[in-house]
Amino acid sequence: MNTPSVSTPTATRPGVGVGVLVVHQGLLLLGKRRGSHGAGHWAAPGGRLEFGEALEDCARRELLEETGLVARHLELGPYTNDVFEEGGQHTQHFLTVYVVARSLQGTPRNLEPEKCEGWAWFAWDALPTPLFQPLQNLLRIGWRPGGL
Template structure:
């Protein structure tokens, strides 16, 4: 048993025309897996603010219509994360790799046909039956 406290992450299901945005992770825990844009919730920040900030920092995209979704509780790679998921729309623009030390590339995928392997928190909610309302 470790004395570390769980961290809070925010995963953003960015939706456009029935597709969701995933990035191939590298350089951090979950390297080699496909995950949503997102990151750590900062002190005093709302979940929606975190979602907008992280998507902009990682992809250059601006999101709208942010709505709260589900959550996961995962222990993996020696870390414990509670990840809060939100769904959002992105009406225009293409994602850019703005943090190349963390992401190899971005792609749009159907929720019913996600690539593998998936980042653990995303796999957890997908396997539990979560489906973003916008897909």
């Protein structure tokens, strides 16, 4: 029996990710990822869309699970097509749909320390590096949330 190598794609169809762009007082909330996928890169809160789940429900769930924040207002943002590569091979493919969260309840807390080193606020023009690929792709298309 052959064991798949690290560079073997894990799925034959793209997954759907939901990124939550948390905007507060002109700043964007980002966390430094831990774990195998994108470890060491700065990313917005978010995760995989569950079967039968609405985008806004996914955004609210992920935001609450990861940060303890409750978004009172959400608006649909852009999407990015994110093909991850390792060793020249496509390993994962996600369509990331962004939702912008404003009017928040709570203070960000790191509720999943095994997945995130911690949360911090950044100006859009002074984002940290390295950025997680979906955020890099968002910058590449030139989109910017209002208020940043």
